[in-house]
Structures are given as C-alpha cells and as structure tokens.
Amino acid sequence: xxxxxxxxxxxxxxxxxxxxxxxxxxxxxxxxxxxxxxxxxxxxxxxxxxxxxxxxxxxxxxxxxxxxxxxxxxxxxxxxxxxxxxxxxxxxxxxxxxxxxxxxxxxxxxxxxxxxxxxxxxxxxxxxxxxxxxxxxxxxxxxxxxxxxxxxxxxxxxxxxxxxxxxxxxxxxxxxxxxxxxxxxxxxxxxxxxxxxxxxxxxxxxxxxxxxxxxxxxxxxxxxxxxxxxxxxxxxxxxxxxxxxxxxxxxxxxxxxxxxxxxxxxxxxxxxxxxxxxxxx
Numbered sequence: 141x142x143x144x145x146x147x148x149x150x151x152x153x154x155x156x157x158x159x160x161x162x163x164x165x166x167x168x169x170x171x172x173x174x175x176x177x178x179x180x181x182x183x184x185x186x187x188x189x190x191x192x193x194x195x196x197x198x199x200x201x202x203x204x205x206x207x208x209x210x211x212x213x214x215x216x217x218x219x220x221x222x223x224x225x226x227x228x229x230x231x232x233x234x235x236x237x238x239x240x241x242x243x244x245x246x247x248x249x250x251x252x253x254x255x256x257x258x259x260x261x262x263x264x265x266x267x268x269x270x271x272x273x274x275x276x277x278x279x280x281x282x283x284x285x286x287x288x289x290x291x292x293x294x295x296x297x298x299x300x301x302x303x304x305x306x307x308x309x310x311x312x313x314x315x316x317x318x319x320x321x322x323x324x325x326x327x328x329x330x331x332x333x334x335x336x337x338x339x340x341x342x343x344x345x346x347x348x349x350x351x352x353x354x355x356x357x358x359x360x361x362x363x364x365x366x367x368x369x370x371x372x373x374x375x376x377x378x379x380x381x382x383x384x385x386x387x388x389x390x391x392x393x394x395x396x397x398x399x400x401x402x403x404x405x406x407x408x409x410x411x412x413x414x415x416x417x418x419x420x421x
Contacts, residue, residue, distance in 0.1 A: 148304070156237065160244040164217060168248055171216035172209055179205045180357075180398040203267040210263035217249035256283035256313055283317025343367055349374060352382075352403035352412070356392055359402070363389070373408060382411035 150158065176182070224242040228235050252260040257279035269275045290310035297303040344367040350359060352373050363369055363386060371389070373382040384392075384407075392405050402408045 157240045157244070160241040164220065164241065164244045164248055167220065168213040168217055168252070171212045175212040176205075176209045178399070179208060180393070181205070181209070206263055207267035210260040210267065213260055214249040214252050217245040217252075221245040221249070251309070254283075254286065254313075255279055256286060256317055258316060280317045283313050287311070287314035287317065341366065346370070347372060350402070351376065351378075352408055353401055355399050355401055356389075356396060356405070357398040359384070359389055360393065360398065373402065373411070375403075375412070381415040382408060 221242045224238050224245070227238070253264075255261045255265050257276055262276075262279045265279060266272055266275055287310045290306050290313065294303065294306035294310060297306060346367045346369045348362055348369060349372045352375055359371060362371075369386060371384040372380055373384060374380050388407060392400075392402075392407060396405055403412075
C-alpha cells in the first residue's frame with residue numbers, strides 16, 4: 141500500500157509531500173526503536189504504511205514500557221512540527237518548502253494517536269486497562285467505525301474537492317482494525333543474552349574483565365554468536381570477587397532494567413558478600 145501511494149504521489153507531482161511522509165514516518169519509527177532500546181527491547185521489523193506507524197510489540201512488553209514506547213513516535217512528530225513552525229520566525233524563506241513537513245508530522249501524530257488497534261493510540265489505551273482482550277475487541281470496533289466514516293467522507297469529497305487521502309486512510313484503518321497489522325515487533329534484550337550460537341565453526345571461549353559499576357547493557361553488547369563469554373567482575377579497587385557466565389547474564393536481564401549497574405543486582409551483591417565472608421574467615 142505504501143508503494144502504491146508512493147507511485148500515485150509521484151504521478152501527482154507532490155514530491156515535497158512524498159519526501160515529508162517518508163522522512164517523518166522513518167523518524168517516527170526510529171523514535172519507537174530508540175525508546176524501546178533504552179527500555180531493554182530491540183526492534184525486529186519496520187513496515188512503512190501510508191500514514192505512519194502502529195505499535196504491536198511482543199507480549200513480554202510491560203504495560204509501563206508499552207505506554208512509553210507507543211507515545212514516543214507521536215511525541216517526536218509533534219516536536220518536529222513545533223520546531224518547523226518556530227524556524228519560520230528566523231528563516232521565513234523556508235516556509236514554502238517546510239509547510240508540508242509540518243502538516244505531515246501533525247497528521248501522523250493525530251492519526252497514530254487514534255484509539256484504533258494496533259495504532260499507537262490503542263497501545264496507550266491497552267497499557268492503561270486491565271482487561272486487554274476485551275479492550276482489543278472494542279478498539280477494533282472503533283477502527284471499523286472510523287474507516288466507514290472516512291469512506292463516506294471520501295464519497296462526499298467527489299462533490300466538493302476530491303480527496304484521495306481519505307480513501308487511503310480509510311483503507312489503512314480498516315486493514316489494521318480487521319487484521320491487526322503487526323507494524324513493529326520488539327524482542328526483549330534478555331532473550332538475546334545467551335543468543336543463537338553459530339556452531340558451523342569452532343567457537344571462541346572468551347574471558348572479559350568488567351567493573352561492577354558498569355550497566356548490564358554494556359555486558360550484553362559483548363555477547364556474540366561465535367563465542368562463549370565469561371565475565372570476571374571487579375570492584376572499584378580492581379579486586380576480583382565474582383564470575384558471570386552467559387546464563388547468569390540472561391537471569392539478570394529478566395529481573396532488571398538493562399541500565400542497572402551490576403553492583404545493584406542481587407547476584408553480584410550476594411557474590412560480593414560471600415567473598416567478604418571468606419576473606420574475613
């Protein structure tokens with residue numbers, strides 16, 4: 141559908157509008173991906189749609205994380221619209237070239253905040269309710285109702301000013317509401333901690349030294365598919381007191397935010413305590 145709109149827009153000569161949609165949609169997705177990564181998830185897939193994004197992550201995403209990830213895309217679009225508008229005061233010459241960009245970003249934000257499954261707005265709603273299944277049914281129903289309204293508006297536009305955008309939006313919403321387009325799929329970094337090893341060749345056994353003040357994500361980034369890693373943990377005075385293998389790293393990922401310092405995890409605290417007891421005895 142995105143490619144179809146792409147070609148129709150080129151034929152219609154709306155190049156600036158097309159570029160605005162592509163750039164704004166990608167920035168919208170990158171906002172989701174960045175915030176998801178900061179919350180401990182990785183983005184598996186991005187699929188462009190005519191009017192931006194929806195968010196339908198894996199079930200392991202917590203409600204709090206789901207809310208923050210979902211709202212980040214529309215929030216960035218609104219911020220871009222504000223920045224673009226503000227720039228006209230100092231650089232009025234760019235108005236004709238950036239007016240479409242501001243309009244597109246405001247449209248993307250408004251569209252994606254609609255409570256229609258699986259758009260961002262629906263994910264925000266789902267992060268706030270207890271009965272998720274019932275809420276999804278209601279949100280899909282809202283989507284179908286909105287798509288019917290937009291189709292009717294498109295028919296009326298024939299007699300006023302033909303607006304093909306209404307038909308595209310109606311179709312996009314209907315598909316999303318009926319089939320639940322899986323726009324983005326997030327995978328928790330914890331599931332990558334052990335990883336899938338490439339056994340088609342000899343695997344390296346690595347030992348790395350890390351201080352207990354570093355964040356868990358810094359350890360995760362050292363894991364690779366062609367090696368098994370063991371981490372020797374040192375305190376601030378560079379005294380060795382613990383060893384972490386990949387399985388233990390995975391356990392930490394399932395319990396803590398990826399930006400937690402190792403010294404603030406129970407495993408490291410227990411190991412440090414045991415080491416101090418043995419030294420005392």
